[in-house]
Amino acid sequence: MQASTSRVPAAAPTPQQQGPTPQQRPLWKVFMVFLGPMILSNILQSLSGTLNSMFLGQMMGFKALAAVAAFFPVMFVFIAFVIGLGAGASVLIGQAWGARQLDKVRAIAGTTLLVGLIFGAVVAVFGGLFTRPIMQLLGTPADILEQATIYSRIVLLGMPGLFVFLLATSLLRGVGDTLTPMWSLILSTAIGLVSTPALIAGWWGLPQLGVASAGVSMILGFSIALVWLGVHLRHQGSALAPGRALLRAMRIDTVLLKGVLRVGIPTGVLMIATSLAGLVVMSLINGFGSSATAAYGAVNQINSFAQFPLISIAITASILGAQAIGAGHSERLPAIARTALTINLALGGATALVGSVFARPLLRIFITDEQVLHVAVELLYIVLWSGLLFGAFASLSALMRASGDVVVPTAITIAVLTVLELPLAWLLSQRFGLIGIWMAFPLSYSITLGLQTWYYKAVWKKRPIRKMV
Incomplete structure (x- = not known):
């Protein structure tokens, strides 16, 4: 497969520009401009949590680490909603930005x-009022309940600011700005890198906050x-x-919100x-025992970083697709799909x-x-090469999401996951062990890719592509 040489308006304009630049650039170059900052941003988001966990575990012991981990299921549900909301908004903003409708972008x-x-x-x-009952409902062990409650309450109280921060970075990507979110994440991560151990140990006369240090540092960083x-x-x-223009736009437009949720809810549900x-x-x-669990943990650490480029390619395809639709150039969508798949392969x-x-x-x-x-090592080989299949169907699904077509691609992924992948994993583990x-991953990814490709060619490409709002 060869990268498309089709040329489109450079879809990564700087934030100060009043719309996409007229300068023509090869599509693969536009992709690469997006990918570098976005991959680094994804790595930083993952690294921030890893560093906090490392400081807590090394400086306070495993109970402090367990107290933070106990809150993760709750945290993930909230973050999934916000990521879904941001995904929906970035699609609509991409379309409005492509059409040079700045008032709609702000709206x-x-x-x-x-x-x-x-x-x-x-x-x-x-959450702040009922933190302890929530943690008890999750079955938090009694010996870490108090610490888990303290940490969770701090994080919950900081949710409004965290949500705004995460949404702001998604909105900026919708207008083609991937550099600003990257620099903001670098700043947030750097603050956490310094403040978490400082608040644990009480450096420079700061109070020793114990397990609360991680929560306070997170709020300090994104603030x-x-x-x-x-x-x-x-x-x-x-x-x-x-400023005044954005403040005037701070009202709930039900038509726009419906469009955002149309993409956002299925995305959050999928997560x-x-x-x-x-x-x-x-x-x-x-x-299969603790050795299998340890192997899984190590493989997962490496694979999470290996997937960042693949996820970034899919996000880029979605943004470029949305901007092309907004600009009235939906004929460029197949070229975007081919380029995304080629870069995913390479x-x-x-x-x-x-x-x-180097396994x-x-x-x-x-x-x-x-x-x-x-x-x-054996597991890592399978997981890494399966990533090519994952990246391919993620890119196709993301491109279709750019047009607002998200329900069927999401349903395909969830259906294969629940109906095939999990039963396959159990059946194959009975026959081949760990x-x-x-082995179930490449098999289910292949089926998902096949179904997504069929839907993309047989249904999606034959439909007229219209702007969502």
Whole structure:
């Protein structure tokens, strides 16, 4: 497969521009402009949580680490909703930006931010009041309940600001700005890197906050990053800069909100379904003993970083597709799909190759036992090369999402996950042992890719593509 040489208006304009630039650039170059900052942003988001966990575990012990981990299921549900909301808004903003409708860009941003702020306030009030019962309902062990409650309450109270921060980065990507979200995440991560250990140990005369340090550091990080974001966007003259124009747009437009939720809700549901499926797979793995669990943990650490480029390619396809639709150039969508699939094959293949060649030294970072290491290496090979299939159907699904067609692609993924992947994992584990669980991934990914490709060619490409709002 060859990368498309079709040329489109450069769809990664800086925030201060009043619409897409007229300059023509090869589509693959536009993709690459997006990918670098977006991959780094995804890595930083993952790294931030990893660093906090590392500080807590090393400086306070495993109970502090367990207290933070106990809140993760609740945190994930909220984050899934916000990511879904941001995905829907970025599609609508991409279409409005492509059509050079700046007032509509602000209206979509205002509606989305206000909904996120209201939802965050509700979570903060009710979550803050009922934190302890929530943690008890989750079955938090008694010996970490107090610490888990303290940490959870702090994070819940900070939800309004966190939601605004996460939505702001999604909205900026919708107008083609991937650099500003990257710099804001670098700033937020750097603050956490310093403040978490400082608040644990009480450096520089700061109070020793114990397990609360991680929560306070998170709030401190995104708060300072949000202030920087506002100042930077005003300096750049961005259409999304805080000011009177955006404040006037801070009202709930039901038509726009319907469009946002049309894309956002299925996206959030897919994230939650994928997470629940992960818990089922985890229970199957645990049945093979602690060595299998350790191998899974190490493989998952490496694979999560290997998937960042693939996810970033899919997001880029969605944004470029939305901007092309908004500009009235839906005929460019097949070229965007071909380029996304080609880059997925090249970048994903290179990542899988490097990961396979250096599998042992990479896994030795986490594993010292030779028997566990041998199992982990075999599993890593399967997972890394399966990523090519995952990236391909994720890119197709994301491109279709750009037109608002999200229900069927999402339903296909969830159906294969629940009806085929999980039963296959169990059946193959009975026949082939632990490796059988991993064999289910390439099989189910192949089926998903086949169904998504069929829907893309047989249904989606034959429909007229219209703007959502």
